[in-house]
Amino acid sequence: MSELRLENITVRFGSRRTGLTAVDAVDLTVPSGHVVGLVGESGSGKSTLARAAVGLTPLTGGQVLLNGQPVTQSRTARRGRRPLQMVFQDPYSSLDPRMTAGDSIAEAIPRGTLRGAAKRAETARLIELVGLPGGAIDAYPARLSGGQRQRVALARALAGQPDVIIADEITSALDVSTQGAVLNVVRGLQRQLRLSMLFISHNLAVVRYVADIVAVMYHGRIVECGQADEVLANPRHSYTRKLLSAIPEPGTTLDATTDLADLPDEDLDQE
Amino acid sequence: MRRMKRVLRTPLGISASVLLGVVLVLAVFAPVLWGDKASAIDTSAILQGPSSAHWLGTNNLGQDVFYRVLVATRLSVELALVATAIGVAAGLVLGAAPLVLGARLGRLVTAAVNIAVAFPALLLALFFAVIFGVGARGALLAIGFATAPTFARLTRTLVAGVAGLDYIAAARVAGVSRIRLLTRHVLPNIGETLVVNATIAAGSALLSFAGLSFLGLGVQAPAYDWGQLLSDGLDGIYIHPAAALAPGVAVVVAGLAFNLFGEALALGLGVPELAGGSVARAARAGRRAPAGAPLAAAAEENSNPLLGTDRADSVLVVRDLRVSFPGGVHPVRGVSFTVGRGEAVGVVGESGSGKSLTALAVARLLEDPAQVSAGRLALLGQDLTRDPGKRVRRQFLGTSLGMVFQDPMTSFNPVKRVGVQLAEVIREHKGVSRRDAAARAVERLHAVRIPAPHRRYRQFPHELSGGMRQRAMIGMAVMGSPALVIADEPTTALDVTVQRQVLRLLKSIQAADDVALLFISHDITVVGQVCDRVLVMYAGRIVENLPAADLRTHARHPYTRALLAAVPSMHTDRELPLAIVPGRPADPANLPAGCAFASRCPLADAKCASADPVLQADDAGREVACWHADRVPLAAVADTEVPVVISHE
Numbered sequence: 048m049s050e051l052r053l054e055n056i057t058v059r060f061g062s063r064r065t066g067l068t069a070v071d072a073v074d075l076t077v078p079s080g081h082v083v084g085l086v087g088e089s090g091s092g093k094s095t096l097a098r099a100a101v102g103l104t105p106l107t108g109g110q111v112l113l114n115g116q117p118v119t120q121s122r123t124a125r126r127g128r129r130p131l132q133m134v135f136q137d138p139y140s141s142l143d144p145r146m147t148a149g150d151s152i153a154e155a156i157p158r159g160t161l162r163g164a165a166k167r168a169e170t171a172r173l174i175e176l177v178g179l180p181g182g183a184i185d186a187y188p189a190r191l192s193g194g195q196r197q198r199v200a201l202a203r204a205l206a207g208q209p210d211v212i213i214a215d216e217i218t219s220a221l222d223v224s225t226q227g228a229v230l231n232v233v234r235g236l237q238r239q240l241r242l243s244m245l246f247i248s249h250n251l252a253v254v255r256y257v258a259d260i261v262a263v264m265y266h267g268r269i270v271e272c273g274q275a276d277e278v279l280a281n282p283r284h285s286y287t288r289k290l291l292s293a294i295p296e297p298g299t300t301l302d303a304t305t306d307l308a309d310l311p312d313e314d315l316d317q318e
Numbered sequence: 319m320r321r322m323k324r325v326l327r328t329p330l331g332i333s334a335s336v337l338l339g340v341v342l343v344l345a346v347f348a349p350v351l352w353g354d355k356a357s358a359i360d361t362s363a364i365l366q367g368p369s370s371a372h373w374l375g376t377n378n379l380g381q382d383v384f385y386r387v388l389v390a391t392r393l394s395v396e397l398a399l400v401a402t403a404i405g406v407a408a409g410l411v412l413g414a415a416p417l418v419l420g421a422r423l424g425r426l427v428t429a430a431v432n433i434a435v436a437f438p439a440l441l442l443a444l445f446f447a448v449i450f451g452v453g454a455r456g457a458l459l460a461i462g463f464a465t466a467p468t469f470a471r472l473t474r475t476l477v478a479g480v481a482g483l484d485y486i487a488a489a490r491v492a493g494v495s496r497i498r499l500l501t502r503h504v505l506p507n508i509g510e511t512l513v514v515n516a517t518i519a520a521g522s523a524l525l526s527f528a529g530l531s532f533l534g535l536g537v538q539a540p541a542y543d544w545g546q547l548l549s550d551g552l553d554g555i556y557i558h559p560a561a562a563l564a565p566g567v568a569v570v571v572a573g574l575a576f577n578l579f580g581e582a583l584a585l586g587l588g589v590p591e592l593a594g595g596s597v598a599r600a601a602r603a604g605r606r607a608p609a610g611a612p613l614a615a616a617a618e619e620n621s622n623p624l625l626g627t628d629r630a631d632s633v634l635v636v637r638d639l640r641v642s643f644p645g646g647v648h649p650v651r652g653v654s655f656t657v658g659r660g661e662a663v664g665v666v667g668e669s670g671s672g673k674s675l676t677a678l679a680v681a682r683l684l685e686d687p688a689q690v691s692a693g694r695l696a697l698l699g700q701d702l703t704r705d706p707g708k709r710v711r712r713q714f715l716g717t718s719l720g721m722v723f724q725d726p727m728t729s730f731n732p733v734k735r736v737g738v739q740l741a742e743v744i745r746e747h748k749g750v751s752r753r754d755a756a757a758r759a760v761e762r763l764h765a766v767r768i769p770a771p772h773r774r775y776r777q778f779p780h781e782l783s784g785g786m787r788q789r790a791m792i793g794m795a796v797m798g799s800p801a802l803v804i805a806d807e808p809t810t811a812l813d814v815t816v817q818r819q820v821l822r823l824l825k826s827i828q829a830a831d832d833v834a835l836l837f838i839s840h841d842i843t844v845v846g847q848v849c850d851r852v853l854v855m856y857a858g859r860i861v862e863n864l865p866a867a868d869l870r871t872h873a874r875h876p877y878t879r880a881l882l883a884a885v886p887s888m889h890t891d892r893e894l895p896l897a898i899v900p901g902r903p904a905d906p907a908n909l910p911a912g913c914a915f916a917s918r919c920p921l922a923d924a925k926c927a928s929a930d931p932v933l934q935a936d937d938a939g940r941e942v943a944c945w946h947a948d949r950v951p952l953a954a955v956a957d958t959e960v961p962v963v964i965s966h967e
Contacts, residue, residue: 088813088814088815088816089784089813098487101491102490102491103487103490103491128493129491129492129493131491132491132492133487133488133491135484135487135488136484137484140483140484140485141483141484141485141487141488142485142488143485143489143502143503143507144507145506145507146502146503151485154489154492154494154502155488155489155492155493155494157493158493192902200488203488203492206492207491207492207493222668222669222840223840223841223842223881223884223885224668224880224881224884224898224899225898225899226884227884227886227896227897227898227899228896228898230886230896231895231896231898234895235895249813249814250814251814251888252885252886252887252888252890253886255886255888255890255892256886256890256892256896279888289815290814290815291888293814293815293817293818294814294887294888295814295817295818295841295843295844295847296843296847296887296888297843297846297870297882297885297887298846298869298870299847300846300847300848300866300867301818301821301822301825301847301848
């Protein structure tokens with residue numbers, strides 16, 4: 048595994064005058080073998096940053112470096128392997144409904160590396176690695192639950208032998224009961240394979256569980272970044288504090304009489 | 319494929335297949351069998367009317383019109399099919415080009431296609447016919463290329479629809495080439511629609527050919543197709559109408575055959591929800607099944623006295639509520655509960671547990687094919703199962719019940735102003751004047767803490783942020799001063815910071831106006847924060863009913879405890895795997911004989927597999943449906959580390 052560095056990444060949509068800057072000069076490093084958690088509200092630019100990093104959205108500025116080299120020129124990329132792999136939010140649209148789980152995974156194995164029985168064996172190994180029963184290899188997505196699909200998507204990302212995996216809100220479409228299973232797989236894989244990973248979520252508790260480093264994104268900028276314990280214990284940016292205080296804490300009740308002073312905040316941003 | 323077979327057995331399927339079969343058989347065999355007879359010239363019998371020798375008479379060379387119509391089938395159908403093939407092939411290439419060529423070149427192709435689509439197909443066909451010259455080949459190319467733009471547009475739209483999906487993005491990230499992307503991922507997923515449209519296009523091509531030949535631009539003598547026969551026959555239509563009508567009928571029949579078959583294909587291959595093999599099946603089954611009424615009456619007597627006791631201050635009383643779908647699917651199986659005045663009751667469970675259906679059934683929003691029955695379903699003492707007339711019930715529900723849905727974007731009408739939509743509620747149900755309704759709407763918007771309510775009143779839903787839209791939705795729910803607000807996953811689509819605002823707002827409205835709240839969510843932490851009492855649902859039943867304050871300390875059902883443990887909090891131990899609920903949720907179409915949770919339960923034994931537990935209350939009134947509720951070490955539950963099975967599924 049290797050180090051991913053996003054340098055001065057800017058993504059703009061639309062024309063120069065009326066356009067929208069979704070990601071504004073973001074610097075972010077995912078150290079080798081570490082999980083970086085990226086949190087922020089919807090519209091803060093987290094997903095755009097992820098899509099830009101893997102090349103699904105064109106960059107307006109900046110570069111994506113892998114071990115100090117631009118991703119497009121890295122040694123592995125020239126050999127047909129994609130060093131960055133991504134796992135998507137919605138497990139219902141991220142698998143081709145007409146391909147079996149095994150086929151979807153096998154397709155991501157770099158071309159020319161394995162064929163025939165060896166390819167199938169590798170697929171079976173990956174299926175087992177993400178904790179799915181062996182029979183899942185021949186199952187179509189329609190027969191799999193959301194959590195199982197998300198694990199197939201993880202296996203597919205691993206099949207590409209990536210240097211870094213980007214996981215974009217991979218549990219937010221799942222029930223809490225299955226979310227735990229997927230998080231356990233992510234955590235297990237990370238410890239087993241020393242994966243470098245950019246883990247994006249709007250849920251701080253989830254990010255805290257899997258990430259060593261936490262970055263907070265707000266209006267297209269990284270406003271805070273540091274060791275997870277440090278950031279969560281002593282948040283410096285006001286948005287991080289707001290985010291932390293908003294997490295529903297088990298066993299507490301919301302006080303209806305608390306003044307709703309924080310309500311107009313959001314609205315002022317809108318005006 | 320099974321669906322296809324079923325469609326082919328319907329009247330539409332049968333008639334379409336038979337018609338198309340006849341046309342195709344004629345196309346293959348007619349020239350072989352009757353080719354000689356059709357071309358035999360008999361100068362002694364020129365331009366005769368129908369007779370026993372010549373059923374449809376003869377033409378100006380004494381040839382038999384009947385046989386000529388039959389023999390012309392081959393050329394007519396052949397030309398139509400080849401022209402369609404040309405059109406589909408050209409359309410596919412043009413339509414799929416943007417995906418393969420990339421954004422810039424693709425835009426050029428798309429623009430060219432869009433311009434071509436702007437011209438009517440017949441105009442294009444005539445234009446091409448002039449370019450390619452008169453004759454069968456010219457007409458073939460003309461009609462083929464005239465079909466191409468529409469097909470290209472259709473392909474482009476379908477490709478764009480599929481290309482936006484995550485699995486295409488995933489394949490791109492995995493380094494799959496563009497050609498393979500097209501052949502492996504895109505084409506298979508749009509194939510059905512294309513096949514259906516190609517069949518229908520073949521029908522129109524047949525018509526267009528007849529038209530061109532009729533105008534003398536198509537098939538030239540001595541070859542003949544239906545269009546040409548029609549043109550020949552038309553000269554003498556007042557003397558021998560049969561000679562003109564017969565080819566006309568042939569064109570109509572063949573065109574109908576292709577189009578009907580296209581329709582049948584669409585039903586068989588199309589998207590299940592739309593074409594609805596299942597819906598059609600459901601409707602049929604629904605007719606057979608008796609209405610839910612008898613069940614309702616029977617259930618009233620033997621309902622558990624502990625459940626939902628009818629208190630004087632009850633806002634909502636639900637007893638033995640059942641929702642079923644045709645085909646033996648029972649997503650809600652006997653749910654009973656009571657919501658007191660000003661009480662906040664939460665319903666929690668996984669997706670598929672029946673919690674949302676329960677809410678919709680209470681609001682009487684479920685329609686066919688869902689069957690709803692209840693021993694008692696009363697809002698403010700009014701029985702909702704009896705039908706006092708649609709108007710009366712709508713008015714009653716419209717004012718006593720407010721509803722908040724998950725997605726605030728789709729629950730507002732995007733083309734109407736927010737305020738107008740709010741005002742509509744009481745104008746419709748209470749007959750309030752426009753001015754008073756508007757004043758009330760502004761007042762309600764203010765009550766849900768929307769700043770500058772006068773301005774927001776005149777705005778459209780898209781001008782509001784997600785959180786504000788959901789607050790406006792809540793404002794709409796409380797327009798008619800309801801006694802009960804049902805909120806179905808109201809914060810699932812929102813960010814945590816906004817979620818907290820919306821939850822607080824719900825709480826404050828509940829407190830201020832003494833409104834009862836039925837709060838549905840999959841997140842037990844949120845439910846615990848907002849509600850006074852929590853109902854845990856599993857496989858269409860309430861498995862536990864307890865005060866929210868007791869969730870951490872007195873939850874006894876293994877499912878409730880697993881749900882509690884599964885949510886990571888800011889204090890979860892990062893060194894341990896998260897607790898999960900192993901296995902998959904029960905399938906409402908295929909429920910086990912015993913406890914539905916048994917297959918996922920760490921405490922399950924033989925009794926659980928054979929007998930279904932019912933809700934039992936303890937001394938404090940907490941209810942649980944579990945044979946082993948007493949086997950839980952209560953002291954341990956109080957700990958943050960809830961003892962539940964930790965498994966990797």
